[in-house]
Amino acid sequence: xxxxxxxxxxxxxxxxxxxxxxxxxxxxxxxxxxxxxxxxxxxxxxxxxxxxxxxxxxxxxxxxxxxxxxxxxxxxxxxxxxxxxxxxxxxxxxxxxxxxxxxxxxxxxxxxxxxxxxxxxxxxxxxxxxxxxxxxxxxxxxxxxxxxxxxxxxxxxxxxxxxxxxxxxxxxxxxxxxxxxxxxxxxxxxxxxxxxxxxxxxxxxxxxxxxxxxxxxxxxxxxxxxxxxxxxxxxxxxxxxxxxxxxxxxxxxxxxxxxxxxxxxxxxxxxxxxxxxxxxxxxxxxxxxxxxxxxxxxxxxxxxxxxxxxxxxxxxxxxxxxxxxxxxxxxxxxxxxxxxxxx
Ligand code: MRU
Numbered sequence: 001x002x003x004x005x006x007x008x009x010x011x012x013x014x015x016x017x018x019x020x021x022x023x024x025x026x027x028x029x030x031x032x033x034x035x036x037x038x039x040x041x042x043x044x045x046x047x048x049x050x051x052x053x054x055x056x057x058x059x060x061x062x063x064x065x066x067x068x069x070x071x072x073x074x075x076x077x078x079x080x081x082x083x084x085x086x087x088x089x090x091x092x093x094x095x096x097x098x099x100x101x102x103x104x105x106x107x108x109x110x111x112x113x114x115x116x117x118x119x120x121x122x123x124x125x126x127x128x129x130x131x132x133x134x135x136x137x138x139x140x141x142x143x144x145x146x147x148x149x150x151x152x153x154x155x156x157x158x159x160x161x162x163x164x165x166x167x168x169x170x171x172x173x174x175x176x177x178x179x180x181x182x183x184x185x186x187x188x189x190x191x192x193x194x195x196x197x198x199x200x201x202x203x204x205x206x207x208x209x210x211x212x213x214x215x216x217x218x219x220x221x222x223x224x225x226x227x228x229x230x231x232x233x234x235x236x237x238x239x240x241x242x243x244x245x246x247x248x249x250x251x252x253x254x255x256x257x258x259x260x261x262x263x264x265x266x267x268x269x270x271x272x273x274x275x276x277x278x279x280x281x282x283x284x285x286x287x288x289x290x291x292x293x294x295x296x297x298x299x300x301x302x303x304x305x306x307x308x309x310x311x312x313x314x315x316x317x318x319x320x321x322x323x324x325x326x327x328x329x330x331x332x333x334x335x336x337x338x339x340x341x342x343x
Contacts (some may be wrong), residue, residue: 002204003158005050006057008123011064013057015045018159022200033062033078040085040092042227043191047160048234048270049129052091055082056122059099063118068111075103087282088243088311090235098334116224129162132267136166137173140230140265141330143321145175147227151184151217155197156232156246156265166232166265168201170323175207182208188245189214190281190290190308202265214247221258222306229255233322234265240316240333241278246309252318261320268324273341278313286310 004027007014009241012029020026021044028044030036036058039045045054062078063071086092099118108116144150150171154160157168164172171183183202188194197210202209212220220226229251235243242248242264255262275281275320292299300306322329322337329336 003163003201005159006045006126006162008057008060008119008126011061013054013061015054016159018045018046018197019043020302021159021196025107030061032051032065034081036061037082037085042084047090047155048091048195048232049133049161049166049267050159051086051089052095052269053126053129053162055085055092056095056099056125058082060097060115060118060122062065063103063115071111071114072107075121079240086284088101088234088284089270090275091267091269094269098125108254126162129267129269130164130254132269132325133164133166133169134173136265136267136323137164137169137176139328140170140263140323141173141177141179143261143263143323143340144170144179144228144230146179148181149184149225149227150181151186151220151226151251152198153186153190153194153229153230153231153248153251155193155201157198157201159197159201160232165201166267166323167230168198170263170265171202171207172205175205182210182269184220185209185211186217186247186251187211187213188247190309193245196331214250217251218254221254223294226258226260228261228263230265230323233264233270234238234311235275235281236264236266236271236322236337237275237277237281238243238273238334238337239277240322240329240331240337242314242316242317242319242322243278243281243283243311244314246312249312249314249318252314256318262318263321263323264314264319265323268326268340269326271337271341273337278315281313284310339341
């Protein structure tokens with residue numbers, strides 16, 4: 001993998017600091033699970049599947065250092081602290097659940113066995129995510145077929161996952177299949193994941209791409225310049241409603257208005273079958289400074305009131321299909337998603 005978003009090395013968690021991209025490639029090395037939780041919260045690492053992998057590695061790291069005599073109590077605290085890092089991407093809670101299950105299954109074998117098994121599980125989650133993304137690419141590329149101009153929002157690439165990417169994984173697979181196309185990259189205010197991260201990844205991959213601001217989407221579609229949209233997801237509810245980066249809903253409404261297919265790509269770990277609809281998905285609200293400031297410099301007058309929801313929900317009626325590692329889920333989502341989720 002060209003981009004090393006997150007790694008487990010010598011019992012430390014290494015992350016590429018995404019806040020500094022595209023201008024600086026700086027790797028952070030963490031030996032304490034609290035640092036991992038803070039890295040998730042402060043967006044050193046971001047993107048739903050990558051957050052899940054980071055949380056799993058955080059638990060494994062915490063368990064390595066938790067003393068034997070307070071191990072179970074400490075384990076609960078580690079899981080609770082990582083669980084508070086960010087609220088919307090369900091992959092975080094999915095990963096913690098897997099780590100919890102390993103703890104329960106191995107507990108009777110002693111602390112050393114639990115530590116070992118937690119580390120193995122975190123690496124399994126890491127590797128599983130890469131494989132899932134490759135499969136998402138395989139399933140998704142034929143759907144895009146002959147689309148020549150494809151829009152994406154935010155960053156759902158290698159940086160947002162253990163590697164390869166979900167929405168960008170589909171585009172990588174499309175390129176590997178020999179198709180010629182170009183990507184329109186929405187800058188994705190306020191955190192600029194599109195301008196900073198997706199643009200960087202696509203340039204590295206030599207996939208032709210054009211950067212646009214978010215408020216150009218309607219114009220581009222009206223001019224007939226977009227053939228398809230593909231985005232990632234942070235949480236898909238049981239009825240197919242999709243939480244993704246703020247602005248995704250606007251893109252989806254405009255796509256429907258212009259008869260453009262709108263695809264969502266994500267691993268099964270992003271599907272929350274216990275969440276009936278988008279109304280039940282918690283939407284993270286982040287520091288207003290992300291809106292009022294840019295790279296530490298104030299844009300708005302001092303004291304200006306700011307609202308900064310980090311995600312929105314696209315209702316399932318706007319989604320053409322959901323691309324997963326197990327296959328393409330078509331409407332009606334309420335019925336079809338259930339057939340993909342094992343009990
Ligand atoms: O706030 P972020 O950068 O973590 O938000 C990321 C997104 O919304 C992505 O589109 C989503 O997590 C899918 S990543 C494969």
